[in-house]
Amino acid sequence: MSAWGMIKTIIFGGSTLAFFFILWFYNPFKHVEHYEVEKDVKAIIDNPWKKTESGKTIAEEGRELFVANCSSCHSLRYDGIYIMSVQTNPKWKNIEKTAGRPVYRYGKLYKDRFFVPKDVYEAFAHDDLQSLKASFGQVPPDLSTIYLARGEGYLYEFILNPQKVLPGTSMPQIFNPQFDPQAKEKVAKIVAYMKSVNTPPPQEQFKRTVMGVVVIGYFLLMGLLLWKYRQNLLKRLGYH
Amino acid sequence: MGLISKFIDWIDERAHIREIYRTQMVEYKVPKNLTFPYVFGVLALVTFAIQIISGIVLLLYYKPSIADAFDSATYSIMGEIPFGWLFRHIHATGANFFMAIVYLHMFTGIYYNAYKKPRELVWIVGWLIYFVLILTALSGYLLPWGQLSYWGFIVTTEIPGSLAEAPIFKDFFKAVAETIVLWMKGGYVVTDVTLGRVFGSHVLIYPLILLALVGTHLYLVRAAGISNPDGIEYDKKKNPDKFVPFHPYITLKEGAYVMWYLAIFFFFVFFHISHFLPPDNFEPANPLKTPPHIAPEWYLLGYYEVFRSIPDKFWGFVAFNALLLLLLLLPFLDWSPLKSARRRPLFFILFLIFMFSSMALTILGTMPPTPQNAMLGLIFAALVFGFFLSLPIISIFEYGWYKMKTKGGQKE
Incomplete structure (x- = not known):
């Protein structure tokens, strides 16, 4: 190849590679919010399938915390969690079995959790969702894929202190480190649980x-x- | 063995496949000096095949209704269906690679002036493929029914509405704008009807049109012959040393390139999917909540940047459509008798300006719309238009130059 040919190859090849690197790997011109989390919190979020002293995995503990603290307003349909007023409705068990199907994810079947299509759930839970909307201004979103949409850093910071991340939001601060020494750990476990629903084990x-x-x-x-x-x-x- | 070869002979006596193979692959001669960028055509064809195969698999599990679309894509295909994730990753990567390869193919064609006589029809059919491909990409983008899908579709269908702000014939343009918007959306609000129609076009109508156009494109390339990077049309009979048999000389070379291309392709599929399945689209579509930053995908950002840098919506709309039209008219704007940037220094400089301006417009499209960025966008848009509009002018110079040269007896 001649010297001129070499120069042309470098110009065209180099600029094409640089262009697609900016588009598909790292764009220094685009502003993206980053939320850093502390090391011990990251250790919990990164390992949802690790067993704790209680014999359960972090994700299972996170699921229990989610059901106890979040499910009065939020559903997580991909793992069979619906808002509490629906879940305690005796008719719901029947709906789950007739309109839904057991949760099956990454090759594992969860016999006691049911995935119910969105329209069936929203029609059944219409009154409950409307009363939540009346209290909070909007229906609290389903959190099935929120981990993929927002990322762990955002979720952790937001659950720990909603007003700091999203001023004016109607989401209450459930876990306050001032009153609950385990607050950070609990939030991390909930985020780890939401991660476990959306990432392969x-x-x-x-x-x-x-x-x-x-x-x-x-x-x-x-x-x-x-x-x-x-x-x-x-x-x-x-x-x- | 004997039985198998007898069977093959039996088929061949009736189908004459060996003969077609010999005349169309081995006896078919192509220029010896084809450069690396000539591979983008076959890469686009491979990507098209990948898209069709992975698309058929996704089609089996996707449900085109507002209530089920998001869950069928994100819950069923990504978790429930074995290897569903693989096919969705392949389809998303393929969509981006298809556009990227088509752009590289177009820029190669412009660089070597492959749109000139006798290949004008190849270019025009290629432009139609590009246009239908944009429609396919736009329609496919709505199907996962995420926030980006929904709002991207709303913004795209609202853009023709800019016609309503025309400086003259206001009522006429307003009626036209409203009609186009209604056609694209299928009503004043996006409902199940819209999703079903977009689904139907994406999985049936556009792929069929694309197949027909790609077939025509390939036929036209064979009919007119592959262009030469040197820009000289050699005669196959007079200069046999300038040509090589298509098989095995080119097929094996491009076969190796295709394999390496697939290696890069599957790197993205398995290890770097986050840019092709963007996080924001994992939030289900919510007509009541507009996300803060809506921009089209990267392959339309150039046009988008031209549209949004121009302060007036109507002229912005006219400008980016004019760009598309100028691209179609390229063979007629550039009537210079010389071919290929290798022999045209003026064209080489213009091509560099065009390429870098297009890249700059695309990257500006990813940035926030500040006044400074809008100014830069205007400058680069002017340069892109400058490229197209200078082509007839440099053609005049080159015509004179060519005449002078041939008069002096240096005919090539």
Whole structure:
């Protein structure tokens, strides 16, 4: 390749790579909010499947905390949690079995939790949701995918101190470190639970990683073999 | 073995596949000096195939109704269905890669002037593919029914409404604007009807149109012959040393490139999906809550930036549509007898300006709309228009230059 050809390759190749790096990896021109969390809190959120002293996993403890503290207003339909006034309604058990199906996630079946379609749930819970709307100004959102939408840092800071993150919100401060020494740990466990609903567990994650490495390795190798084969073939045919 | 080869012979006697293979692959000759960017055509074809296959799998589990769309995409496909996540990741990556590869393919075509005689139709059909591809991308973006999907669709369908602010014939333009908006939305509010219609177009109508257009595009390329990076049309009979057989010379080379392309593709599928399934879209669509920053996906940000930098909505709308139209008219704007940026220094400089301005417009589109960014957007938009409008002018210079050269007996 001539020097001029080299310069053109660097200009066009380099600018294309830089352009897609900015778009698909890191955009220094775009402002993104970052919420840092403390180390011990991060240790809890990062390992929802770790067993604690009680013999349960962090995610299971987080689920209990969620049901006790959050489910009077928020549902989490992807894990079979509906607002408390619905859950205690004797008719609801029947609705779950007729209109819903057991929660099945990443290859694991949860027989006692039911996924009910959104329209069925909202029609059944209409009065309960409307009364929540009357108290709070809006229906408290379902939290099934909030972890994916907002990220752990935002959720942790927001649950711990809603007014600080979103001034004027109608979400109350349930866990106050001033009165409850375990508040931070509890919030971290709830966030870890919401993470566990939306991210594959370690063994599934491991399978995906292995699969990815094998697939990428396969294509890299096949490309190389084709290239080698072509070189040998062209030599035999007299091209260069 | 004997039986199998007999069976194949039996088929071949009737289907003549070996003959077609020989005449169309081995005896088909292409220029020897094809450069790396010529691979983008076949990469686009591979990506199209990936999109169709992964799309068919997603189609089996997706439910096109407002109540179920979000849950079927985010709960069923991502968690319940074995390997559903894989196909959604592939489809999302494929959508972005398809647009990226098509842009690279277009810029390659512009650089080597592959739109010039006798390939004007190739370019025009290619432009139609690009246009239908944008429609496919826009319609597919609504289907997961997240906040970005919903509001992106609302904003897109409201943009033609800018016509209502025309300086003259106000009533006429207002009626036209309202009609277009209603057609696109399928009513004053986005309902199940809209979602169903968008779903139908995304999974059936647009892919069928795309298939037909891609077939035509390929046929036209074969009919007119592949362009030469040197911009000289060699005769296959007079200069056989300038050509090589398509198979195995090109097929194996591009085959290797396709494999490496797929390796990069699957890196994104398995390890870097967050930019193709953006977090904001994991919040279900809420017609009562507008998210703070709505912008189209990256492949439309250039047009979006032109639209929003121009202070007047009507002229912004006219400007970005004019850009699309200028792209279509490229073969007729650039009538210079010379081909390929390699032989056209003036065109080479203009191409650099065009490429860097398009990139700058796209990146400006990701930034907040401050007055300074709007000013920059205007400058780069002017440069992009400058590229198209200078083409007829440099064509005049190059025509004179060409005439002078051929008169002096240096005919190429």
